[in-house]
Amino acid sequence: xxxxxxxxxxxxxxxxxxxxxxxxxxxxxxxxxxxxxxxxxxxxxxxxxxxxxxxxxxxxxxxxxxxxxxxxxxxxxxxxxxxxxxxxxxxxxxxxxxxxxxxxxxxxxxxxxxxxxxxxxxxxxxxxxxxxxxxxxxxxxxxxxxxxxxxxxxxxxxxxxxxxxxxxxxxxxxxxxxxxxxxxxxxxxxxxxxxxxxxxxxxxxxxxxxxxxxxxxxxxxxxxxxxxxxxxxxxxxxxxxxxxxxxxxxxxxxxxxxxxxxxxxxxxxxxxxxxxxxxxxxxxxxxxxxxxxxxxxxxxxxxxxxxxxxxxxxxxxxxxxxxxxxxxxxxxxxxxxx
Ligand code: PBG
Numbered sequence: 001x002x003x004x005x006x007x008x009x010x011x012x013x014x015x016x017x018x019x020x021x022x023x024x025x026x027x028x029x030x031x032x033x034x035x036x037x038x039x040x041x042x043x044x045x046x047x048x049x050x051x052x053x054x055x056x057x058x059x060x061x062x063x064x065x066x067x068x069x070x071x072x073x074x075x076x077x078x079x080x081x082x083x084x085x086x087x088x089x090x091x092x093x094x095x096x097x098x099x100x101x102x103x104x105x106x107x108x109x110x111x112x113x114x115x116x117x118x119x120x121x122x123x124x125x126x127x128x129x130x131x132x133x134x135x136x137x138x139x140x141x142x143x144x145x146x147x148x149x150x151x152x153x154x155x156x157x158x159x160x161x162x163x164x165x166x167x168x169x170x171x172x173x174x175x176x177x178x179x180x181x182x183x184x185x186x187x188x189x190x191x192x193x194x195x196x197x198x199x200x201x202x203x204x205x206x207x208x209x210x211x212x213x214x215x216x217x218x219x220x221x222x223x224x225x226x227x228x229x230x231x232x233x234x235x236x237x238x239x240x241x242x243x244x245x246x247x248x249x250x251x252x253x254x255x256x257x258x259x260x261x262x263x264x265x266x267x268x269x270x271x272x273x274x275x276x277x278x279x280x281x282x283x284x285x286x287x288x289x290x291x292x293x294x295x296x297x298x299x300x301x302x303x304x305x306x307x308x309x310x311x312x313x314x315x316x317x318x319x320x321x322x323x324x325x326x327x328x329x330x331x332x333x334x335x336x337x338x
Pocket of ligand 1: 129131133141176177211212213214215216229284285286287
C-alpha cells in the first residue's frame with residue numbers, strides 16, 4: 001500500500017535508531033536474538049586409561065580424558081544445564097587398520113565412553129560421529145581403494161558403526177563422513193535393528209576446511225591422514241550445492257541437519273534454515289576455537305566477549321543449536337548473567 005505522508009519514511013531527525021540503544025533495559029527489550037544454554041552441545045574427547053588427562057596443545061582448555069574423568073566432566077556440563085555432549089575419542093594408533101575394523105567393535109573406546117556416560121547421566125543427550133577417520137590407518141572418513149575413498153563400500157561399514165553406537169546408548173547418530181546415500185542407509189540399518197527412536201543429525205553441509213586441524217590433533221588422525229578430503233567434503237566455493245546436500249539428507253531421513261564449520265559459513269546456515277525450516281545446527285570447529293584462544297593469549301582480543309558474540313551470530317544466522325568447545329565457558333557466563 002502506498003503511504004501518503006509529509007514525512008519521508010524513516011527519515012532523520014524524526015527517526016533516531018540510537019533511542020532504543022540508549023539504556024540496558026531498552027537494548028534488552030528490542031534484542032532480536034538470544035543465546036541460551038539450551039542451545040549448546042559440548043564436544044568431548046576420550047582416551048584410554050584411568051584418571052588420565054592430556055591437554056590438546058592446539059586447543060587451549062580442551063583435554064582428552066579417560067572415561068572416569070570424562071563422566072565427571074559430563075556431570076559438570078549437566079549441572080550447568082547443557083543438554084547434550086558429542087563424544088569423540090583418541091584411538092590407539094595400533095588399532096588403526098586400512099579396513100577401520102575397530103569402528104564396528106562394540107567395545108571400542110567410543111562405545112565404552114558412551115555406555116559409561118549414559119549409565120551415570122541418562123538425562124544428558126549423547127551424540128556420536130559416524131565416520132571411519134579415528135579408526136582408519138589412512139586417516140580418511142571412508143575406505144581407501146587404489147587411492148580413492150570408495151563410497152558404497154564405506155556406507156555399508158558406516159551403517160554397522162551406527163548400529164553399534166546405538167547399542168551402546170548413543171541418542172543422536174551424526175554421520176560426518178559426507179559419503180553419498182549414507183543417511184538413508186544408516187536410517188534403514190537403525191530401523192532394522194530396532195532403533196527407530198534413535199535420532200539422526202546429518203553433517204549435511206560439511207566443507208573441506210582448513211579449520212579442522214586442531215581437532216585432528218585431538219583425535220590423532222592428522223598424522224595418519226594422507227592427502228586431503230576434497231573428494232567427499234564440499235568445496236568452500238559452493239552454497240547452492242549445500243542446499244542440495246541438505247535436501248537429500250532430509251529426504252533420506254535426517255531429523256536435524258548441521259552446517260560445518262561455523263563462522264566462515266554463516267550464509268549457508270541462513271539459507272538452510274530459510275529453505276527447509278528444519279532443526280539446524282552449526283559446528284563451530286576446532287580452528288575457530290583455536291583462533292580466539294590464540295588471539296586472547298596474545299592480549300589481542302577479550303575472549304569472553306568475542307566468544308559470546310560469535311555464538312550469538314550463529315543464532316542470528318538461524319541456528320537452533322551450536323556444537324562448541326566453549327560450551328562450558330558460555331554456560332558459565334550465561335549462568336552468572338542470570
Ligand atoms: C571427522 C570429524 C572432523 C570433525 C568432526 N568430525 C574432522 C574431519 O572431517 O577431518 C572436525 C571438528 C572440528 O574441527 O572441531 N569426520
